[in-house]
Amino acid sequence: MKRKVLISLIILSLAVQVPINGQRDSKPRDKYTLLTMPYNQRPLTLYRGHFQVNAGYKFAVRARTFDKNGDLIVLKDEGTASVFHYYFLQMKYGITNFLELSVETNYLKHGVRSLTTEYYSLTDNITVNSLTTKKGMGDLLLLGTARLPITYKWFDFALKGGMFVPTAKYEPLKPTHTVTSVTAVNTFTVNYHYNNTNGYGVPVYILGAGAKFSFSKLSLETDFSFRSPVKEGENIRWNETLTTAKTFTYSNKSYKYLLDNTVEFNASLHFQATGWFNIELNSNYSKSKGGWTENLGNKYRNPEEYLFSLEPACEIQISPALKIYELAGFPLLGKNRDAPFYIFITLSYNLFPFLR
């Protein structure tokens, strides 16, 4: 009998203990607390009902590139350095505390000049300039992220998956070549101007995973993603002919291509200096290979490429609704890839539209 009473008492005490603890854990947190949650206390996804809009601008100076041997080529020394402007828009919504959906797109403007060449003969003096621009909206990325269904304390893990929907124009526009500085029949300047666009042309799926560890004011976040095209694509290539009237006629031919598979890995160390200020050092590694491009009926393998960059960054909580992220990128190692220095500024607007 005594034993039964004792067991009943233990069960009863546990039963009392559980709701007490449960009560402590499920304390309601108001939206201002959630909106101003410092980075080292935030999970990998948004909270339930949390809506976030991120708008960013990236300015990059493409002054260096890595060649096929991984050697650094200074493009300024060849007169072919350039700048690019990248605009970014992303919207995220927390369906539950463990599931987030996002949609994002971008707009790119970039012009690359080739080496100017002058051709001389007894009768001709022709200067050739070449410019290739890339301009336009990027594809729409739809992404879902699910994290562990636990309250974030010091560890979090998430899986993500989604797809780039080929909403953007991907076929290059007709070139806009011109002939200028015509001083004689055979003395003139030819300006080749190719107009490329920003879309992939085929659906590209993306799978990834991320993890986060926090220890007091320090946090470590890593993520990995894999991108691969769903199928082969078809595009056009423009050809031009210079007429005797110093104008161009154009024709195009279609060709097939397969986009590269890309893996990307990020690892960042964060320090929460105060509640509103977080600084981080991110390392980014991306590698692409496996694609091919058709030319004159033959398939040519795309060169394998990779890039490793260091990115110091900071996050400032301006108000409960607003945050700003600033990041600078320094490419350190690479192969067959441009190595631009870049600055990326993002404003983040946050709200709980359905929570009072």
Next chain:
Amino acid sequence: MKKLILLLIITALCSSAMSQTEKLINPSDLKQQTVVTEPVTLRKGYLRAGTVLSYFALDKYFTNEARKEYYTLSSWQSDFSYQFVLRYGITDRLEVDLAIPFTKKKTELHYSVKWPGLDADASMSGNYKSHGLADCDLTVKYQIIPEKEKGLSLTFWQWVTIPTGEKNFTGVKSFTEFNLPLGNGSFTTGSWLNLRKIRYPYSFDIYASYAIKFKGSKEMSQEDTKETKFKDGNYLWFGGSFNIHLNEWIVLANDLSYKYNQKGVIKYSVEQAVDPAWIFCYSPGLVFQVRRFRISEVVQVPLMGKNNSADPLYIMKVLYTF
């Protein structure tokens, strides 16, 4: 009666104590006012010093037909400038500013020459640099209508640009080896009127300015052995800005401006006209007020224009109020 007198004394003492508290102004707090809340000119005895960094890379331009085009030649030009700025409040309404800019210019031009008939080719390149003092600015600002709470202020500025920078090409060894000029080679003076209203957390400005460019002379190219007289066109500049506090110490700044340069002239043996030019820019930025430090990040984006550069200008200011 005694009780009534006592009550009156107590009430009087209380009211004076309250008014005393409200009028208490800490001078160090005034030095921490933001770009929205502080007056247009510095208060008497205040000194603000710092540096302004700016960068741009030549990539695009507005044509004579106001179209935006890329430069097509295989070249690269960038300008990085760091300017030392001193601002001092002589009285609460009168301020004097001095800006001493140092510029680092870099132009690289590369091209290839081929002679197909001779089966020969050559690479040509020019790498032109210069680094040093550019043209300095001296500005005097006076509040005609001083800043008052919820009121308007009207400020008049008069500035002079002094051609302290080297105006000619130096170190000319060949047509591909020389130093670029850093200064313009002529004086400029301008007047500026600024109308401002603060309605916390916002501030609004409308401004108009006219600048006169004086005659000067300089070498127009590295091949010149003597200076040529010139006169740049005067210019008109007007616009408005809107600043908003995002929190107590961060301000989002927005500025729209229009600048019109009149026709200039270069007095070669036959006079050559320099075409008029105009530009319409939008400049968003963030201004952080961290105690007495003021840190600004601004991007000047040319939206439309004619005969002008179409490249963004990136500006970062770090200033401290003593």
